Amino acid sequence: MSTTEQLSFDEDLVDADLKPYYWVNQSNALVNTKQNLSINERRLLYVLVSLVQPEDRDFKTYVLQTKELASLFGISESGFYERIRETVHGLNSKPLTINRTNENNKVVIDDIYWVQRATYNDGQITIKLSEDLAQFLIDLKSYTKYQLYNVLKLKSEFSWRIYELLKERERFGSRIFEVAELREKLAIEDGKYKTMSNFRAVVLDRAKKEIEEKTDIKFEYKVHKKVGRSIKSFIFFIYKNPKNVKTNLINEAITYDIQSILNLLITKGIRRDKAVELIKKYPPKYIEENLRYVIRMEEKGLENLPGYIVSAIENNYAESHYELDFEESLLQLAIGNADNRLKEKTEKDIRDLEELYDHFINVISKSKIQTKEEIEEIKIEMERTLFKKMDDISEYRKTHSHPPLLEDDFESSKIKSYFSKWLIRYKEELPY
Incomplete structure (x- = not known):
């Protein structure tokens, strides 16, 4: 290139x-x-x-x-x-x-x-x-x-790389590295930090200090194996570092996680009430792990995708180990906020569509039109206008990471048949 x-x-x-x-x-x-x-x-x-x-x-x-x-x-x-x-x-x-x-x-x-x-x-x-x-x-x-936020303020590339390597094994609590292996992963040239004292001081100890100061984990390390007097490998012990949880970000971050997962569940065809039930019961990252599992299986042509997603989450097909890592009260607040915003948006979209429908019905009822042909022309224009509005709503929801409107949303709406017709016509073109 x-x-x-x-x-x-x-x-x-x-x-x-x-x-x-x-x-x-x-x-x-x-x-x-x-x-x-x-x-x-x-x-x-x-x-x-x-x-x-x-x-x-x-x-x-x-x-x-x-x-x-x-x-x-x-x-x-x-x-x-x-x-x-x-x-x-x-x-x-x-x-x-x-x-x-x-x-x-x-x-x-x-x-x-x-x-x-x-x-x-x-x-x-x-x-x-x-x-x-x-x-x-x-x-x-x-x-x-x-x-x-854990890594953007790090100043050493060694700190960032060691952070990632330890995060991979965080749930196991430790990781062993041979010295040669670690030098290779950190892209340290053969001629740099040749003495062990220099390697430990410049690479490991500086990374240890910076990671503890700025990230959500910390570590200790000690010699794991020696060959003669030379150190062959180190073992790193990985710990959570709650003092660096960004409390000023956590509410917004949890809300974002919940909103993203709620949107994805609904996009995959799960009713909103069931999606909310799932995110109340299971940690966000646990749900995401199982959603990723199903998304990989989706190409195999699952007959009942929403049902398979629910089963995957309830039975932990992904074998996720994630647990709730923040207060239950914050989760419930975020769920309530996300659900309320989605309900309000959905109600407004349906209300806007129904107002368009009412406008055309009013035109027909108050006009002096006598022929069926003229009335039919207005109905055709009404359908065209409703479909255009549905297109606009669909595009807005896509670009703002909102789930699409579903037929269930129109269960008691006077325009349910129009939405069903629009959905059939445009289903293959929708990006959901």
Whole structure:
């Protein structure tokens, strides 16, 4: 790839709404690869990764405001627009190198670029992740998950990488690394930090201090095995670090999690009351693990997708280990808020459609039209107008991450038959 710059993008663009509590989900295979990225390269990369959603089938093209990026990174805006282009070029000058065995049982090397293409214009960047990264970020079976705010303020790339490597094994409480293995994963050149005292002081101890100061975990480590007088491996003991939970973010973050999961459940055809019942009973990350499991199974042509989702959650098909990691009262408040907002939005959309319907019925009843043909023309125009309004509502809900309107929402509505007809006509075109 000779350049990451592109004059235009053919696909639809998505204005990225950047939040520090968004989740980074990446395969454990990616976590354990050798990576040699600078802090700003990692920050930009994982902001993009945090925008990838569990239900995504491919990568979207995002428009990022460089002013928002600078604020999220916690650095000055001065000169940042120019530096961001350098950051993208820096990313693609350090491809992800994967060794694999081909069909002839020979080892081949794949260089995977991080960014597919990017355009810089008027204080913003339009950017898309490399499609070759999809295997590490989409349709995940075994993955590591953390919130952006834990890593964006880290100043050492070693701290970030050690944080990720330990997060992968957090639920087990420990991880063993051979020294050579750890140096490889951290992309430390052979000539750097050669003495063990230097390696421990500059890499491990500094990372230990920064991770404890800024993230949701902390660790201790000690020698695991020696060969003669040389240290062969270390064992790291991983602990939760509740003092660094961002209390100023937690309410908004929980609400976001609940809203996202509620929307996804309803989008997959589950009635709103059942979706609310599920999120009241099970932790958000537990539900997400099981939703990911079902999304992977969806391609096999499940006959009753909503029923399978409910069964997967209630029986933990994904074998999720997630537990509730915040106060029950905060969860219930977030569920109530999300459910109320969705009800209000749905009621307003249906009310707007019914007002359109009433307008046309009123025109027919008060007009002096005598022929059936003229009345039929008004009815055709009414249907056309209702369908256009339904199109607009559908598009708004999609772009604002709201679930689509369902037939159940129109159970007692006077326009139920019109919605059913619209749904049949446009079902194959809907992005849900």
